[in-house]
Amino acid sequence: MLYQKEEPILNGQSSCAENFRCAFSPATFDLSAQVAIEKISELLRREKIEGVTLEQPEDLMSEARGLMTAHSGSDAPFDPERFSKIIDLYFRTSIKVGSTGYMARQFSSVFPVAAVFDMITAISPQPASFYEAGQLANVADKIIAEEFARRIGWDPDTCDMITTSGGSLANLTAVLAARNDRLYASWKTGVTRRNGTPAIAVGDDIHYSVCRVPGIIGIGQDNIIRLPLNDRRQICVRRAIPILREALAEGKDIFCLVISAGTTPVGAIDPLEELADFAEEHGIWLHVDAAHCGAFLLSERLRPRLRGIERADSFCIDAHKTLFVPALCTLLFYRDRAKARGAFSQEASYVFDHHENSMTRFESGAKNFECTKRPAILNLWLIWAMFGPQVIAQKLEYLVDLTWDAYSYLSSLPDFATVHEPEANILCFEYKPKGLDSIQISELQLALRDAIRDGGRFFISKVEIEGRNVLRIVMMNHEIEMDHIAALIFEIRSRAAEIMKSWEVRALDATMVAQ
């Protein structure tokens, strides 16, 4: 007496049913995959000095709409031409991470095999918060955690690592764990007070996502204590300690200190040891936003720059930045495993079994924010398995060396000034031709950033350092050599000459109008 469906959706003869079948069919996969592979293969071999092509949103929107053809019955169900055009449009409007002219941001090209694996995890999803649904991802978490524990100097049996979707989420999670640990019952009753107004201290160049955290978790932005920087743009311990002591004395209950290993503007690594001393002395949770430089742990040569990180209560690494795997993949480490469960805390019968068993003990769901989570850790494990972690270390070392060389070179030029000694692969500098005052110099950098970007060969960024604009390059592409830096310098000088000429014309026009 089984109910029979009259017309299963896949069996109809209409063009509509045909379109539906096509949308899900293995043949569409085969065909679209071949198109994509050709396009990617071309991209990876492309002549590689190009910047970014910025288009006006309205123009781009109308082009995108043009690709959204209405589907009439007469259309071929899967149109490889249109798919090909969509890929072209995507690549055309992308930042060119494979170009040797790309020096603007902390996004890298990824290991190609990891991008391929992203297609595997997309077609066969393993939501990784739960062992039942994401077995291999939960196992890979443990393997990668152990690999890092050894390099940090932590006992793999008592520390913990969870994978989460981005540095912002890792920082939020860690500060929540800190809040729930130090301000007892905050999770249950709302933010509680121990002996003062709860506050968080951060370095002045901390990532903006960390500055959002007190706003999010009910502490309030007013209760961020910003610590001053030294001329390397690290937290200046000499000046920071008195500020921290004063804040404590004035009734600020600093329960968490968030510092950086690799600030976004310049890549500075805060003095980890000295700040760990202070945190320890005052029972403050120390979290290190090592999104950018935590990857140095993989290099024998670079690891010493992170000395002291083993004393942090927690720290994170963006694997999609400096471990060169697809976004989003952030590793959040806890020195004390028991604290990892403090960030969130509750149950749901359909997801968390009441009784831990050999399987649920392995899963991360109770410790990470996401319910559905990509098994992104597998991309990292894959690189480890296929090539070994040394390929990551080699790339990092090359990029850091290259940045140092660029720094040395720029420092030797009379018309350039470097802003800091680089500790990582980020370098800030100014182009300072003679005869301009400091306001004009700052304006020039901004104009240069835009002119260079619009020129389409190089793509660099700018940041504000103490109220003035400076240029910023981030070395993320290991195919960049000093010749490319030299070419950039040539470009900067030429563009600057053009910009200053246009200023003179403008000034002359203004004078003539005034006369």
Added chain:
Amino acid sequence: MLYQKEEPILNGQSSCAENFRCAFSPATFDLSAQVAIEKISELLRREKIEGVTLEQPEDLMSEARGLMTAHSGSDAPFDPERFSKIIDLYFRTSIKVGSTGYMARQFSSVFPVAAVFDMITAISPQPASFYEAGQLANVADKIIAEEFARRIGWDPDTCDMITTSGGSLANLTAVLAARNDRLYASWKTGVTRRNGTPAIAVGDDIHYSVCRVPGIIGIGQDNIIRLPLNDRRQICVRRAIPILREALAEGKDIFCLVISAGTTPVGAIDPLEELADFAEEHGIWLHVDAAHCGAFLLSERLRPRLRGIERADSFCIDAHKTLFVPALCTLLFYRDRAKARGAFSQEASYVFDHHENSMTRFESGAKNFECTKRPAILNLWLIWAMFGPQVIAQKLEYLVDLTWDAYSYLSSLPDFATVHEPEANILCFEYKPKGLDSIQISELQLALRDAIRDGGRFFISKVEIEGRNVLRIVMMNHEIEMDHIAALIFEIRSRAAEIMKSWEVRALDATMVAQ
């Protein structure tokens, strides 16, 4: 006088340099992509009645470690065999979303072309929070927002939509916007009070991520007001309203009401209209977690089930659930565009330009949590462009019809009991053979879930409903037909017979021991 690198990393002759070159080479992409495509093509065509194969974590870990061979100089740099084995291991331990035996969770197989596009966005990242870095993604956000606005009945010029990484993050973001709007200055000073203790009301079956929100944002879990459900497992308005009124009278300042369109346990849609009336009357922000059922907006036939959602202040849809694109891709809608900027609020010179221009006006960074964000919206836009939204609607309608048919059929069987009338594609039921008491029935469902899973042909889930275990099926695969439901029923009856037999033996043994 340009500094010359002695030995660029790509030019060395050592096996180490060879391994490095191989890890990044286009040839490795070509080779690994071909391996992956063959594997996926096989997977998509595989005989499709299979459940999940659960392995002990320790066994799986040692197998995974076995694939992490140390790389000696003599190794072939890229080993397609090993890559192939890794893919096999991944598929073997995956939930089989393409199997007609898969009925356990809300994860779906995705449109194959979207999975292919995930490889494109992985190889050429477009961090989508910023227009400069993710032009097409920010434009696609606007296009998709307009498509939905039309279907919601909102003015596309005054509403807003942002893409974010998961339903949990969308719910957090919306409730933060609510808190910052209703509890003025909470962002700046920490949670403020208007006229009572800030509180959030939710339906009793709300997703666990929503229950975490008060814990996270400083309101406290004690200040969640849980609303009772009717026998369809929707919020029971008749009983909920007095509870809400009483809470208000007792000094709870309910600033946000979070309800569901598609609860996780049973897929229930709360009475949107009536709850919108109450929220409006009391100035309460209404957020609808429509992660699961918001997709009904795309179907003429199913859309009426969401009547009232246009009165919500905000709601979200998990595109990686019921729009069938890869995770994580959640759409968060705001009725009033101005409120979308309220969730987070600050600046960072290296990311947010001080002055809005035609480009930055398009970008989402100030409104979404992530700094680095996958351009996941493009997968959805791609489906729209290639096949039109009707393929999504057709699949949804099929799944909802199938679930209703399964419900009708199970209701007609003497040894089964359905728990609710399904409103979506989720159905809960019990197998109730004669002669068992209610505790035994509940134990039987749990044992059945495990036995069926371990049998390896079907994969279903269980939830707790009012303290008892019930079985749960989620129809996410449009290749499932009523024959598969019939086969599941057969499986349930056989497994139950085995389980009850083992209980009898155990009881007999116990009796004999006692004698």
